[in-house]
Amino acid sequence: MASQIATSFLIVIITVCFSISRASNLLHRGSHLSVEHHDSDLLTSPDTTFTCGFYPVTENAYCFSIWYTSSAHKTLVWTANYDNPVNGKGSKASLRPDGAFVLTDIDGSTAWETNTTSTDVQTAELLDNGNLVLKNSSGRILWQSFDFPTDTLVPQQPFTKSMKLISRLGNGSYAAGYFSFFFDSDNVLKLIYEGPDISSLYWPSVYKNVIQNGRTSYNSTRIAFLDDMGRFSSSDRLRFDASDLGFRIKRRLTIDYDGNLRLYSLNHTTGLWKITWEAVLQLCHVHGICGRNGICVNTPTPKCSCLPEYVMTDPTNWNKGCRPRFNMSCSPTEKMKFRKIPHMNFFGYDIYTLTNNSLTSCKKKCMENCQCVAFNYRLTGEGKCHLKFARLDGFRSPKLKVTTYLKVPLSVETSEYIVLNGTELTCSSRVPKPLPEPFSSKYAAKAKRVRWDYLYWFAATIGATEMIFVVSSLWFLFKKRDVPAVVEEGYRVIVGQFRKFSYSELKKATNNFREEVGKGASGVVYKGVLAEEKAVAVKKLEDAFLTEEVFWAEVSTIRRINHMNLRDRNNPEFSRIRGTKGYMAPEWALNLPITAKVDVYSYGVMILELVKGIRLSNRVSEDGEEHEIELTKFIRVFKRKIQSDKAAWIEDAVDTRLNGDFSRVEAEKMVKIGISCVEEDKSKRPTMDSTVQALLECEDQR
Structure with a gap:
């Protein structure tokens, strides 16, 4: 009877101690945490900020780690055995009697251990600051995880x-x-x-x-x-x-x-x-991001591409770079040639630098040197070229006044002027993002998809500014009859000097940042009224340190604006993408000459959206499937209705939320003007001047 009581008492003590260890921030000498109970065998800091225990890294593989308890995905801040995970069965984290904290695998082998052997070690504790420590009987720290950081x-x-x-x-x-x-x-x-x-x-x-x-x-x-x-x-x-x-x-x-x-x-x-x-605002400045023979382009998120006639070494990892599809040797009998890539550079890896040399001389020097695989030639007039022994950390940007010449076998069939597949030539500062995405999906995009990603991201930056001016213009056209006065005021603002405002001035002007009128990647835009009763838009940066470079770049761009529609040039053409997804003329996608008519197209889309009260760039969903763009459907339907000459069509074209309370004459005029502005054939679109005049005439007839 006595032995049974003793046994029961012992079981109770063990159970209680075991339960306490699970809920505690410390582990006593001679105790352990088991991988089979990784959801409950945990150490938690007294304020519950941090948790320590076994963390599943892959199927049936675990690391002993510390993470933020309240983070959505158990964000790790320290890992003991990141290069040597243990099995999901039989593995233990033990504080041994000899004072060592040891991680053992299913077969008893040691996967990781501390460098402590003092028998005076009494406990392993997780502190409120996330530090895992081993303490002796007097509370002195003999070992701490803070001394062995991993990536955080x-x-x-x-x-x-x-x-x-x-x-x-x-x-x-x-x-x-x-x-x-x-x-x-x-x-x-x-x-x-x-x-x-x-x-x-x-x-x-x-x-x-x-x-x-x-x-x-x-x-x-x-x-x-x-x-x-x-x-x-x-x-x-x-x-x-x-x-x-x-x-x-x-x-x-x-x-x-x-x-x-x-x-x-x-x-x-x-x-x-x-x-x-x-630290790095443009990820393409991070070396090795695209690997050997890889090129990085900011579009504005970094995109990786292989050099011509190269393919990815590992389709899941850009860090491993690209391998050639051809054999390249240093044999004297191997005939070589150069291929040209403008606005591209390889950081470092110079054999030596030549100054006051012609392009022909640089080619000759590289051709004679077996180690030389490429050279850069600067376009700044000093005749400088850098001979390269490695093709790593390639970076391409229109701002680079450098041309790279690749040495390749004569048998390789490539054009003299190379355009890299999978990228578009652009450069932009960082775009705020939540957490980094995998390189495998982020950089290994198809050429067509990368092109449109570039198009949309870049267009969003410029388009936001353009839309503010367009909406403001429409408001003035319909709400203000004294057009010359508006023009005079606008001119006065444009030619006036920029000046800085204090934070308190802006806070007062925006009524403590009360009325939000827009939001972008770098912050929120608020409506404000200055002391001189001038209406302004105030952007409040969410992250001033991260976006300061972006902000000043935007200010510099606005300062240099010389728009073709300014709101009289003889049909100038340009190739820089400007606009927002959904408002962009077909010329952009078809690589046709870009003229002022692209802005007429965008203006037409906006007019039709104002009338209809919806985004016309969205796709129409029918029976759970997406079909044609809403804009295409709108034009097709209402062109036919206009030709039918039935007065009732205007009711279907106008925003139903108006409940019929609108001017039929103005609405009809706006729809017809909008449809004429979005003609696929740019020659059929009106000029911006004639569009404005037509809207003013509509205002006078009201």
């Missing part, structure tokens, strides 16, 4: 000269990748690409010295720190703040698998992360 720093975690943040290999992969964040030998924090066959620094700018980059190398302390407010400071004078600076926000600084260093803030409601700072 959390607030209060020191970053010193002996540490590195190493990116993951890819989205969904927890193995070590090719990018690192660390203190270099000159005491400066840097980002480096360490690929399979080459290493290359890419941040801060390699074209500037330490002082020009705003850093200092005269401090051997080599320590950096992210505080609870969202401020990052380093001994090399690197300083940056989160755009949502303040307390009570969970943050992390992570080197992502795409090589960029980003500061994130957690949304408590959604559990999702928002970027509040990042």
Whole structure:
């Protein structure tokens, strides 16, 4: 009887202790966490911010990790065995009697362990700051995870000269990748690409010295720190703040698998992360992003493409670059030639640089050097060329005054002037995004799809500005009879000098940012009225640090606007894409000459949308299937109704929410003008002057 009571008592004690360990932030010496109970065998920080335990990385494979408890996808901040996951059965994380914290696989083999052997280790504890520590009986820390960061720093975690943040290999992969964040030998924090066959620094700018980059190398302390407010400071004078600076926000600084260093803030409601700072604004400046023989183009998100006659080495990973479809050797009998790619450069990898040389001389030097696989020739007049021994970190942009000449076998059939498949030539600063997408889907797009992605993203930037002017124009046309006065006022505003406004002035003008009139990728636009009773649109940047470069680029563009319709040129033509998806004339897609008639087309779409009260660029859904564009259907239907000369057709063309309360004469005129403006044949479209005049005449007849 006594033995049964003792046994029962022992079972109760074990059960209670086991339950306590599951709900606690600490693990006692001699205890363990089991992978079979990974949902319950957990350590949770006292304030529940962080959780530690087994994390599933693939089917039946687990890592021992720490993550933010309230994040939607259990965002990891530290991992013990990222390169050596353990089995989903029989694996354990144990605090052994000898003081070592050990991760064992199903066969008993050690997958990871701490470097502690002190028998004085009593507990493993997860602290509120996300630090997993081993403590002795007096509470002294003998080991801590903060000393061994993986790809992330959390607030209060020191970053010193002996540490590195190493990116993951890819989205969904927890193995070590090719990018690192660390203190270099000159005491400066840097980002480096360490690929399979080459290493290359890419941040801060390699074209500037330490002082020009705003850093200092005269401090051997080599320590950096992210505080609870969202401020990052380093001994090399690197300083940056989160755009949502303040307390009570969970943050992390992570080197992502795409090589960029980003500061994130957690949304408590959604559990999702928002970027509040990042090191590299144009991802194409990250070295190795497209691999060997790959070219990166900002469109505005980075797109990768292989050089002509090259294909992806691994269709799922751009970091592995591209391989040639031909054999290339250094044999003297191998006949070679050069192929030209304008506005393209390969960062670094120079054999040597030649100055005051002609293009012919550069070709000759590269042809004579077996190591030379390409050379860059600058178009700035100094006769400078750079002979390259490797074709990595290719970057293409219309701003680059450099032409690259590739050395290829004579047998390779390519045109003298190469246009890379899969990209369009453009350049733009970063576009805010939530979390990075996989490279496999982000960069391996088909040529046609990349072309339209570029078209839509670029057009959205310019189109937003254009639509503001167009809508304003229509309002003035219908609401103001004194057109010359409007023109005079507009001219006065345009020729007037820009001036800065204080935040308090803008806050007062917008009534504390009350009336929202639009929203874009970089922020919200509010209606405001200045002290001199001038109406203005005020954009409030959501992330001032990230979007400052974009903002000043937009200001510079607006300052230089010299639009063909300004609102008298002799049919000038241009090729730069301008407009918004759904408002763009067919000329853009058909590669036809671009004239002022493309804006007439966009204006016509907007007029018809004002009348109908819907977006005409949407597709019509019937029986659960999408058919023709709404605009196409509208034109087809109402052209036929207009020709039938039945007065009732106008009722069907106007927004039903007006309940018949509108001028039939004005509505009919607007529909007819709008339809004439969106003719596929641009020669049949009216000029903007005649369109304005027709609308003014309609106003006078009312």
